[in-house]
Amino acid sequence: MITDAFDRPLRDLRISVTDRCNFRCTYCMPTEIFGEKYQFMKNHQLLSFEEIVRLTRLIVQLGAVKLRLTGGEPLVRQEIEKLVAYLAEIQGVHDLAMTTNGVLLPPKAAMLRDAGLKRVTISLDTLDNDIFRRMNGGKADVEDVLKGIRAAEVAGFSPIKINAVVQRGVNDHTIVDLARFCKDNGYVLRFIEYMDVGTRNGWVMDDVVTADEIIQRIDAVLPIEPLPRQYASETSLRFRYRDGGGELGIIASVTKPFCGACSRLRMSPEGQLYTCLFATHGTDLKTPLRGGATDDELLDIIAHMWKKRSDRYSEVRSTQTTNDRDKIEMYYIGG
Numbered sequence: 303m304i305t306d307a308f309d310r311p312l313r314d315l316r317i318s319v320t321d322r323c324n325f326r327c328t329y330c331m332p333t334e335i336f337g338e339k340y341q342f343m344k345n346h347q348l349l350s351f352e353e354i355v356r357l358t359r360l361i362v363q364l365g366a367v368k369l370r371l372t373g374g375e376p377l378v379r380q381e382i383e384k385l386v387a388y389l390a391e392i393q394g395v396h397d398l399a400m401t402t403n404g405v406l407l408p409p410k411a412a413m414l415r416d417a418g419l420k421r422v423t424i425s426l427d428t429l430d431n432d433i434f435r436r437m438n439g440g441k442a443d444v445e446d447v448l449k450g451i452r453a454a455e456v457a458g459f460s461p462i463k464i465n466a467v468v469q470r471g472v473n474d475h476t477i478v479d480l481a482r483f484c485k486d487n488g489y490v491l492r493f494i495e496y497m498d499v500g501t502r503n504g505w506v507m508d509d510v511v512t513a514d515e516i517i518q519r520i521d522a523v524l525p526i527e528p529l530p531r532q533y534a535s536e537t538s539l540r541f542r543y544r545d546g547g548g549e550l551g552i553i554a555s556v557t558k559p560f561c562g563a564c565s566r567l568r569m570s571p572e573g574q575l576y577t578c579l580f581a582t583h584g585t586d587l588k589t590p591l592r593g594g595a596t597d598d599e600l601l602d603i604i605a606h607m608w609k610k611r612s613d614r615y616s617e618v619r620s621t622q623t624t625n626d627r628d629k630i631e632m633y634y635i636g637g
């Protein structure tokens with residue numbers, strides 16, 4: 303097992319399998335930028351499944367035990383269930399999860415489960431259809447996501463996790479409804495503070511609804527109490543409903559950063575490795591991989607990169623707008 307400059311081990315790998323998406327969320331891939339003419343990566347630029355599996359196997363050797371498939375939208379990558387099956391076979395992997403917007407789940411959920419996917423997190427920011435459509439660039443209705451959630455349940459995924467980004471003046475007045483819906487249906491909801499990822503969403507601190515505010519607003523209607531962290535690198539502050547009706551989490555990466563225990567490495571669709579969600583540059587693994595590097599040579603590159611890792615962006619972020627930095631985009635390295 304290797305550790306970085308702050309003694310943090312490498313435990314999680316997030317694999318972004320595509321830069322494409324069937325949504326245009328305003329906070330991630332705004333339509334004005336990601337329009338018809340936007341040039342996404344060509345197929346030959348993407349790592350093949352064999353290449354992803356080879357790199358993942360090496361990263362697991364260095365300590366990663368949890369894998370998460372993300373994107374872009376992971377379900378738009380053709381035959382993603384095959385990749386799931388290959389990854390599920392890697393010795394030493396304890397957890398294999400996916401984050402998805404859910405609309406392509408109905409025909410895929412059972413296949414993914416059979417292939418070895420253990421958990422699924424589905425993003426749904428609000429139950430108000432007009433607001434939802436505005437947030438996703440007019441690409442889907444709430445009902446489309448609900449169908450995906452139901453398909454995941456039928457396939458046996460349990461519990462289902464729901465991610466909801468909260469933006470002031472956009473969907474923040476609908477958070478109690480979403481919490482009640484998830485509570486009633488046994489879904490584990492995670493509110494996410496709107497983050498300044500990338501450079502294209504025009505993030506300002508005033509748009510962030512803080513974890514404290516989210517907690518207050520939920521607690522006023524559905525009383526909650528804090529739960530202890532389950533493990534050091536857990537990203538979510540956890541709460542349980544006082545009436546015993548399940549739990550809720552908040553990912554407060556803006557107001558309560560958790561860099562101290564951050565053990566996440568991210569792989570881009572074209573084989574760049576990033577040691578932080580807010581990184582400005584990555585380490586290219588595709589060139590050596592395609593140039594004939596041996597496993598030992600690749601292990602050396604990855605280990606060297608991790609050992610000198612000193613990222614702690616969220617702990618040093620200024621409360622001013624930080625879109626002046628040339629950060630990598632969310633759709634490219636996933637959440």
Ligand code: SAM
Nearest residue numbers: 329330373374375401402403425465496497637
């Ligand atoms: N397309 C999939 C989805 O939306 O679930 C997976 C990729 S998406 C980039 C992963 C997660 O990041 C989603 O839950 C999304 O809501 C969240 N996300 C994207 N941009 C964000 C931002 N600026 N702040 C906070 N969360 C964000």
Ligand code: SF4
Nearest residue numbers: 323325327330374403
């Ligand atoms: Fe697509 Fe997910 Fe980004 Fe929305 S958050 S645009 S669904 S990648």
Ligand code: SF4
Nearest residue numbers: 561564578579615616
């Ligand atoms: Fe990890 Fe970077 Fe997020 Fe801190 S800002 S928790 S180092 S990904």
